[in-house]
Amino acid sequence: xxTGAGVEIDGVVKTYGSATAVDHVSLSIPQGQFVALVGxxxxxxxxxxxxxNRLIEPDAGVIRIGGEDVTAADPPTLRRRIGYVFQGxxxxxxxxVGENIAVVPSLLGWPKAEIAARVIELLELVDLPGxxxxxxxxxxxxxxxxRVGVARALAARPKIMLMDEPFGALDPVTRDTLGQAYRKLHxxxxxxxxxxxxxxxxxxxxxxxxxxxxxxxVLADDTPRxxxxxxxxxDVEALIATPRRQAxxxxxxxxxxx
Amino acid sequence: xxxxxxxxxxxxxxxxxxxxxxxxxxxLLGLLIGLPLAVGAARAPRLRWVSLTLASLVQTVPSLxxxxxxxxxxxxxxxxxxxxxxxxxxxxxxxxxxxxxxYSILPILRNTVAGLRGLDPAVVEAADGLGMTRTQKLxxxxxxxxxxxxxxxxxxxAVWTIGAATLSTPVxxxxxxxxxxxxxxxxxWVFVLFGCAASAVLAIATDQLLGLIEVGLERRDLRRxxxxxxxxxxxxxxxxxPLLGGAGPKDRYVVGAKNFSEQFILAELIxxxxxxxxxSVETKQGLGSVVAFRALxxxxxxxxxxxxxxxxxxxxxxxxxxPRAVLLAELTRELKxxxxxxxxxxxxxxxxxxxxxxxxxxxxxxxKSLDDLSGHAGQLTLGADLEFLSRPEWxxxxxxxxxxxxxxxxxxxTFMYRAIExxxxxxxxxxxxxxxIAADRLVTLSDPKSAIPAYDAVVLISPKRVGDQxxxxxxxxxIGAIPxxxxxxxxxxxxxxxxxxxPAEAARALAAAIR
Numbered sequence: 033x034x035t036g037a038g039v040e041i042d043g044v045v046k047t048y049g050s051a052t053a054v055d056h057v058s059l060s061i062p063q064g065q066f067v068a069l070v071g072x073x074x075x076x077x078x079x080x081x082x083x084x085n086r087l088i089e090p091d092a093g094v095i096r097i098g099g100e101d102v103t104a105a106d107p108p109t110l111r112r113r114i115g116y117v118f119q120g121x122x123x124x125x126x127x128x129v130g131e132n133i134a135v136v137p138s139l140l141g142w143p144k145a146e147i148a149a150r151v152i153e154l155l156e157l158v159d160l161p162g163x164x165x166x167x168x169x170x171x172x173x174x175x176x177x178x179r180v181g182v183a184r185a186l187a188a189r190p191k192i193m194l195m196d197e198p199f200g201a202l203d204p205v206t207r208d209t210l211g212q213a214y215r216k217l218h219x220x221x222x223x224x225x226x227x228x229x230x231x232x233x234x235x236x237x238x239x240x241x242x243x244x245x246x247x248x249x250v251l252a253d254d255t256p257r258x259x260x261x262x263x264x265x266x267d268v269e270a271l272i273a274t275p276r277r278q279a280x281x282x283x284x285x286x287x288x289x290x
Numbered sequence: 291x292x293x294x295x296x297x298x299x300x301x302x303x304x305x306x307x308x309x310x311x312x313x314x315x316x317x318l319l320g321l322l323i324g325l326p327l328a329v330g331a332a333r334a335p336r337l338r339w340v341s342l343t344l345a346s347l348v349q350t351v352p353s354l355x356x357x358x359x360x361x362x363x364x365x366x367x368x369x370x371x372x373x374x375x376x377x378x379x380x381x382x383x384x385x386x387x388x389x390x391x392x393y394s395i396l397p398i399l400r401n402t403v404a405g406l407r408g409l410d411p412a413v414v415e416a417a418d419g420l421g422m423t424r425t426q427k428l429x430x431x432x433x434x435x436x437x438x439x440x441x442x443x444x445x446x447x448a449v450w451t452i453g454a455a456t457l458s459t460p461v462x463x464x465x466x467x468x469x470x471x472x473x474x475x476x477x478x479w480v481f482v483l484f485g486c487a488a489s490a491v492l493a494i495a496t497d498q499l500l501g502l503i504e505v506g507l508e509r510r511d512l513r514r515x516x517x518x519x520x521x522x523x524x525x526x527x528x529x530x531x532p533l534l535g536g537a538g539p540k541d542r543y544v545v546g547a548k549n550f551s552e553q554f555i556l557a558e559l560i561x562x563x564x565x566x567x568x569x570s571v572e573t574k575q576g577l578g579s580v581v582a583f584r585a586l587x588x589x590x591x592x593x594x595x596x597x598x599x600x601x602x603x604x605x606x607x608x609x610x611x612x613p614r615a616v617l618l619a620e621l622t623r624e625l626k627x628x629x630x631x632x633x634x635x636x637x638x639x640x641x642x643x644x645x646x647x648x649x650x651x652x653x654x655x656x657x658k659s660l661d662d663l664s665g666h667a668g669q670l671t672l673g674a675d676l677e678f679l680s681r682p683e684w685x686x687x688x689x690x691x692x693x694x695x696x697x698x699x700x701x702x703x704t705f706m707y708r709a710i711e712x713x714x715x716x717x718x719x720x721x722x723x724x725x726x727i728a729a730d731r732l733v734t735l736s737d738p739k740s741a742i743p744a745y746d747a748v749v750l751i752s753p754k755r756v757g758d759q760x761x762x763x764x765x766x767x768x769i770g771a772i773p774x775x776x777x778x779x780x781x782x783x784x785x786x787x788x789x790x791x792x793p794a795e796a797a798r799a800l801a802a803a804i805r
Contacts, residue, residue, distance in 0.1 A: 087418060111421030122416025126434045126510055135430075136420050184420070 038063040038224060039084065039192065044093030046079050046248075053079040054090070055248035061241075063191070066218055066225045068235035070271065071245035077228045080245070081194050084226065085114045097192060112136050115185035115193040115223075119200040121177050123169035129155075129180050130165030136188040154183040159213065175206035182214060186221070193218070195227040199234070211238050233275040236260065244268050294480040297792055298469060303532035306488065308464040310529035313451045313492075316387055320394030320447055327395075328402030328440070329428065338403060345396035353393060353454040357461050360385035361581060368588065381581070381590040382574070386458035386465075393454055394447040401443025405436030434507075441504035445497050452493040456485065460549070462574040462585060466492070471576040476551050476784045476793060477704055496522070542570045543761060546585060546594030549576045550703050551784040551793065552641065552723060552777065556595045556747075558797035563764040579677055580604055587629045589754040593761060596750055597641055599743035601625065603682040611686070614744035621748075630753035634762070635769035639723055639777045642745035643683050644734040645672075646720035648710065652733050659736040663717070664691045671697040673706050673715025683742050684719075690741035704785070723747075723774055725782025747772075771804050779803070 039061040046054040054076045061067055069077040082088040084095055086107045095102045102110055123132050130151045137147045151165055158179040169177055178198065185193060198214075199207040215238050218225050229235050235242050236256040244252040244259075244267075252259060252268040260276055263269050331338035348356070364380035371378060378384070409432060417427040456467030469485025472478070499518045506514030543564050547557035554575060561571045574591055583605055585591040598618050602608050606624055611617075622633040645660060657663050663670075672695040678684055679700060687693060695717070701709050707726050709715040720727055720734060722745070727734060749768065755761050780800040783791040791799070 085419065087415075108421040108423045108426075111419060113421075116416075116419035118412070118415065118419065120410075120412025120415060122410070122412035122414075122419075124413060124416070124431060124435075125410075126431075135422075139421060139426065 038065070038098075039226070040094075040096040040099075041080075041084075042094045042096070044080065044083055044090045044095060046076075046083060046088060046090050052248045054083070056093070057245075057248070057250055058093075059243065059250070059253070061224060061226070063224050064222055066215065066223075066238065066240045067227070068239035068242045069226060069228045069245060070230065070232055070235050070242060071251075072271075073230070075245040076248035077243075077245045078196055079248075081196055081226055081228050084192075084194055085111045085116060087111075087116075108139075112139060112188060113190055113192075115190040117178070117181050117185045117193065117195045117198040119197040121174075121181045121201075123177055123180055123184075125168070125170055127169075128165065129160075129167050129169055129172070132169060132180060133165075133184045133187050135184060140188055142188075150187060154187060157186070157217065158183045173206075174202055175210060178202065178210060179213075182210075182217070186217070191222070191224060193223050193225045193227075195225065197228055197230070200229070200231070207234070214238075232271055233278070236272075236275060244271060292480070294478060294790075294792070295484070297794075298481055298484040301468075302488065305464060305466050305468055305485075306492070306529050307531070307533040309452070309455055309466045309489065309492065310526055311533060312383065312386055312390065312458060312463060312465060313448070313455045314526050316390035316451050316455070317394055317444075317448055319387070319391040320398055320451070321444065323391070324395045324398030324447075325402060325440075328399050328406065331399065332403050332406035341399060342396075342403070345399050348392045349396050353389070354457045354460070356393065357386060357389040357454075357457050358578070360389050361461055361584075364388075365584060365588070379590055380588055381462040381577075381585045383463055385461050386455070386463040390451050390454055390458070394451045397443040397446035397450065398440070399443075401446070402436060402440040405439030406432055408439065409435055438504055438508040441500065441507055445500045445504065448496050448500055449493045452489055452496060456489050459576045460578055461581065462546075462577055462590065464572075464574070468575060471549065472554060472793070474702065475549055475576070475704060476554065476790070477787070478790065478792070495525070499525075542572055543592045543755075544590065545571060545573045546577055546582050546591035547573060547575045548579055548582050548594075548596075551796075552721075552781050553595065554793035555780050555784060555796045555800060556637075558794045559768070559801060560593060560595075560749075560765060562797060562801060563768070564761070567760055567764045569760060569764070583631075583750075586750055586752045587631055589752045592752045592755045592758075593765065594750055595637065595747050597745040598636070598748055599642065599683070599745040601748075602743055605629075609682060609686070611740055611743045614746065617744055618746055618748070625750075630756070632751040632753075632756050634749040634751055634765055636746040636748050637768055637772045637777075638770045639747055639772050639774035640745050641721045641723040641747055641777075643678065643681075643742055644720050644722050644737070645687075645717050646710075646727055646732040646734045647717050649731045649733045651716065652735070657735065659738050660687065660691045660693070660741070661738055663735055664693055667693050667695045667717075670695055670716035671699065671714070672717050672719070673699050673701055673709040674719040675703045675706055676700050678719040686741045690739045707785075723777045723781060724785075725778040725780070726785055728778065729782055729786065747777075772800070776800060776803050 041057060041059040044054055044057050057080055069081060071077045079088055083090045086102060133151045133154055134147045137150060152162055155162055155164055160176060160179055169180060172180065199210050202210065211234055239256060242254060242256055242259055243250055246267055251265050252263055259272055327341055331341050361380055364378055364385055368378040368380055413431060417431045422430065455465050456470055458465045459467035459471045466485050466489045469481045473481030473485060499522050502518035503515050506512065506518060545557045545560045547553040557573050557575065561573055564571045577585060579600065582594055583596060586594060598621050602617055602621055618636065625631040625633055647657065655666050657666060679698060699715060706718050707730060710718045711730060720732065722734060749765055751761065780796045783796045783799065784793055
């Protein structure tokens with residue numbers, strides 16, 4: 033499977049009993065795009081994200097990555113080719129930072145020397161000093177831990193990154209720094225990124241495209257700029273109103289001070 | 291060093307070796323069953339419920355009873371497999387191993403399940419999200435992270451197993467419990483303490499080494515894990531060394547003994563004679579009354595001494611009471627025909643059940659026979675040994691004389707004599723060959739209605755050894771050679787409070803006296 037291409041989501045449905053978490057969602061994401069999935073809790077955005085690497089199996093619909101149906105692939109093999117970063121981070125506490133980053137390459141059977149070199153390279157990529165490799169993850173700050181989480185997800189050079197509230201548990205400054213740093217990596221490495229977030233401001237500042245979900249359905253799907261100019265759907269409007277208002281107040285404050 | 295302590299140290303290598311062999315095998319088997327079961331149970335709620343409930347249920351069975359229950363179970367299995375010419379030993383190592391294994395499963399299972407289910411969900415999600423297979427997730431993430439908690443369970447299991455292994459003595463498995471059981475019967479408190487201390491030291495040492503491994507796992511310190519594991523393996527190997535020497539089980543004679551002094555002495559006497567003939571001998575002491583015969587019948591024991599009346603009632607289930615000689619002749623014929631067991635002959639003395647009272651009290655009440663006793667029983671308390679009240683002889687006595695005591699209490703034989711001395715019992719179920727009857731100034735009451743059958747001490751030989759000349763020529767000279775006075779003397783030297791002899795010393799003195 034060539035995961036270098038984009039993602040096609042076609043009529044995906046996922047129900048839990050009588051509740052429909054994802055309701056016939058179709059999206060076409062070209063290679064290299066940074067897509068933010070936003071919406072309130074229970075809108076289905078995380079469920080949709082997890083159907084892409086089959087952490088959740090859809091009930092209906094087709095997902096193609098690089099033109100190939102993901103349901104035809106063996107889930108572990110599929111996941112090793114897709115980067116996955118989530119709010120819980122989930123670094124393995126019994127392994128060093130270097131061993132954590134090396135997990136997927138070692139699952140793929142890379143030679144030891146190549147893995148070691150890749151670990152150094154990745155630490156540099158996420159702006160951590162090389163000696164971090166020998167440390168335990170518990171000795172790192174939350175921001176440093178998620179840098180390791182991103183490095184671990186990128187280790188086997190995936191072309192697609194799935195991120196589930198990746199910076200949600202971090203303080204605002206770290207969150208902003210990491211968000212910017214990741215956006216830079218996305219561009220440099222030519223990744224295709226799907227990021228779930230409930231923070232519209234983050235979505236607006238990082239993504240090329242914002243998909244707003246509610247009740248398992250797509251309410252809006254547009255560029256950040258277009259969305260910020262307003263949207264006919266009151267739910268979407270409510271969602272983007274707050275960051276817009278905040279931005280305007282900040283701008284007014286700055287201008288008033290000048 | 292006192293002779294008793296020296297005697298205890300002399301048998302330590304063999305007792306300790308078997309104790310280690312038994313507990314280590316049970317623990318390893320417990321791990322082999324418990325760990326995979328825990329992995330399954332952590333994933334499947336129904337399996338978790340069933341397995342934890344069953345394991346807890348096993349734990350509620352007293353360990354002694356659990357060990358005892360495996361004996362009839364294995365007998366039944368052995369009988370079922372007999373057509374296939376497969377022999378399952380019902381006594382000794384196997385029942386002990388199975389019971390202890392069952393016992394060790396709960397702490398291993400419970401802690402491992404807790405360890406696996408207590409993992410940070412984020413770590414498990416990461417393992418899945420990165421593309422680990424089920425097996426990779428288990429080996430690379432779940433097992434190492436759950437290991438410290440699981441290890442705490444293994445420690446508990448080890449301590450329990452080592453402690454409970456002392457209870458394998460009554461089912462015929464040599465262990466450190468041999469000190470405790472024989473010491474308790476012969477009031478050799480040095481032996482009892484020695485046995486307790488030895489198993490405690492073993493348990494503590496094992497626990498500490500497992501603890502070292504646990505800390506090593508927790509801190510990801512392979513050096514500690516290595517040192518702990520190496521010390522355990524080396525320690526077990528050293529303890530097992532003494533078991534490697536000696537003759538194989540094929541030409542080794544197994545002499546059985548029930549759980550009282552006379553039996554210990556007679557077993558030593560028989561062993562000594564076999565030794566003198568150049569044979570290799572092992573004794574299985576402290577067997578329950580019925581267990582001893584079943585063990586002989588299934589060739590787990592080659593020879594032991596039993597009593598004609600006991601076999602008559604408990605093995606042949608007879609309630610009639612023929613004269614002494616008739617009973618012996620019929621018993622010999624029936625045991626041969628039904629079980630292939632040979633009655634080699636009577637040793638020459640009787641160890642009958644007899645009700646005994648303090649001589650002064652008997653005189654004061656004017657009681658000489660059981661007939662006389664029936665009028666006074668309502669004011670008296672009966673102290674019986676553990677078996678007596680459930681034996682047909684007691685039923686026969688009650689029927690014949692209408693005995694109704696004010697109260698009935700059960701004691702182990704040793705404490706029964708203490709009880710009558712201390713006034714907790716007025717009448718006891720004594721044994722006629724017991725040296726303490728005369729020594730404690732007791733009198734036995736006569737049985738004018740012959741309600742109690744004869745109890746000639748007879749030597750029994752297993753079906754397998756029926757034509758074994760070495761065994762028969764070693765034992766034949768004992769037939770008719772031990773008068774009851776000699777046996778009483780020997781019993782008293784072991785049972786008395788001061789200047790106690792070990793059963794082995796008493797056996798040597800007895801051998802010298804009857805030569």
